[in-house]
Amino acid sequence: MIDTIASIIGLGLPWLFGALVLRLLIPVTPLGRGVLIAGYGYLVGIIASTVLLRALSASGVGFSLIAVLFTILPLFALLIWANYRWSAAITTPRLSDEWLTLTAWQWVLIIGLCSLIVLRFYHLALEVWWRPLFGWDATMHWATKTRVFTEWQQLMPFVNYDVWLTQPADRVFTDPHPNYPLTIPLMQTWMNVFIGEYNDHLMNLPWLGAYIALGLLLAGQLRALGSSLITTAIFTYFLLSLPLLNTHIALAGYADVWVGIYYFAALLAFYQWATTGQRWQLGLAVMTALVLPLLKNEGLFWLVTFIPALAALWLPARRLFILLGSATIAGALLIWLLPADMMIAGHRLAELNLGWRFDAFLPVLRSLFLFDSWHLLYWLAMGLLVINIAQRQQWARPFIAVSFALFTGYGLFFLLFLTTNYANAAAGDTSVSRIALHLAPATVFWTWLLFQQVSQTSAVYSADPACNKSFC
Structure with missing residues (x-):
C-alpha cells in the first residue's frame, strides 16, 4: 500500500x-x-x-x-x-453551449464511448x-x-x-x-x-x-x-x-x-499555430518536437519531418517541389558518399547494409492494412483521401503542411524497410507496426482533418441544392 x-x-x-x-x-x-x-x-x-x-x-x-x-x-x-x-x-475558461443542444441519442453515444474508454483504461x-x-x-x-x-x-x-x-x-x-x-x-x-x-x-x-x-x-x-x-x-x-x-x-x-x-502532440500544436497564429501553440509544438531525439535515436528523423512542413507553409508550390526534390537528391547522394562508419541517429551506415529490397513492400502493406494492429485506420485514411480528391477539395496551407510532414515520415518509414537490413524484420512481420506506432496517432489526427473536409462539403450540398455533384 x-x-x-x-x-x-x-x-x-x-x-x-x-x-x-x-x-x-x-x-x-x-x-x-x-x-x-x-x-x-x-x-x-x-x-x-x-x-x-x-x-x-x-x-x-x-x-x-x-x-x-x-x-x-x-x-x-x-x-x-x-x-x-x-x-x-x-x-474560469468559457464552456460550450453545445452541451445544452445535444439530443438523447448523442448523449447516449458520447457517454457510451467515454464509458468504453474508462473500461479500457481500467x-x-x-x-x-x-x-x-x-x-x-x-x-x-x-x-x-x-x-x-x-x-x-x-x-x-x-x-x-x-x-x-x-x-x-x-x-x-x-x-x-x-x-x-x-x-x-x-x-x-x-x-x-x-x-x-x-x-x-x-x-x-x-x-x-x-x-x-x-x-x-x-x-x-x-x-x-x-x-x-x-x-x-x-x-x-x-x-x-x-x-x-x-x-x-x-x-x-x-x-x-x-x-x-x-x-x-507536436503535430497537433503545429497545425493549430499554422491555422490561428497563436504563439503559445507554437511553443507547445517546439517543446514537444525537441523531445523526440531524447526518447529514441530515431526521433531525430521525425523531428526532421517538420522541415518540409514549414517549407509547405511558407513557399509557393513551384519552389516547394523544387526545394524538396533537390533536398531528396542531395540527401541520397550524401548518404551514398558518407563513410561507412558514419553514425546517423545511433546507427552506422555499414550496419544498415543499404540496398533496394522490394520483397519487403508487400509485408509492410500487410502490416498496415491487413493485420489487426490498427483496425481500419489506414483504410479509413485512404478512403477519405480519395473522397477529398474526388470532391476537388481546396486544401488550406496548414493541412498541406501537416500532410507534407506525415508523408515525409511515411517516406522515411518505407525507406527504412525497403532499403536497409530492416527488410528482414518486415519479411518476418516484426518491427513494422512498432515503428508505425510513431506515426499512427498523428495519422488519426490527419484522418480527422480529411473527415472535416468531407463533412463540411456535405453540409454545403445539403444547405444549397444549387450545388452540382462535383464541386460547389
Missing part, C-alpha cells in the same frame, strides 16, 4: 508541475483549455522530472528522495504564487499494476539503465561490450544498446526514487499517464479547432482503442509509444 501511494505521488507531482506551467502560458479563450492543460501538462512535467534527475546527478547530489523534494517544493511554491499573481491564469491499469516488466526490449535496452541508476542514485556510464571488458567492473556498465537516450530509464528511475527501491511494475505507471494524456491532447485540440462534441468523442475513442497502442501501454517499458505521443 505504501509503495502504491508513493508511486501515485511520484506520478502526480510532475503532472501537476506541467499543468501549473501551462496554466500560465495558455490563454483562457480556447474551448477545451483545461483539457489541453492536463494533456500537454503531463508531457511537459514528465520530461521536466528527467531533466531534474540529470541536474541532480551532474551536481553530485544524487537521486535521493530528500534531494528531489527539496528541489521541487520551492519550484511548486513559485508556480502556485505565479498562478495566483496573474489573474488571467485563474480565470483493464490496462490492472495489466501495468500487476504485470512484472515484460522480458523483451523493455528489459534489454531500457530497464538495465533504470536498475543501475536506481541502485547508484546517479547516472552511470554505459558502454559497448568491448569497452566494458577493459574497464573496472564496478563503475562502468553495458547492455545491448548503451548509446540509447536516457529519458525513458529516467522516467522509471523517477518513480523508483519515490517508491524507495527498484520496482519493475509500479515504475511503469507513466505509461498509464501517457494513455490518459493522449486522449486529453486529441480531445482538447479538436475542441479548440471547433470540432463537435460527438465527433471529438468518436475520434478520441478511435485513437485510444488502437490495438497496438493498447498493447504498448499494457506491456509498459518500451519507448515507441512515447515517440508516437510526442510527435502527435
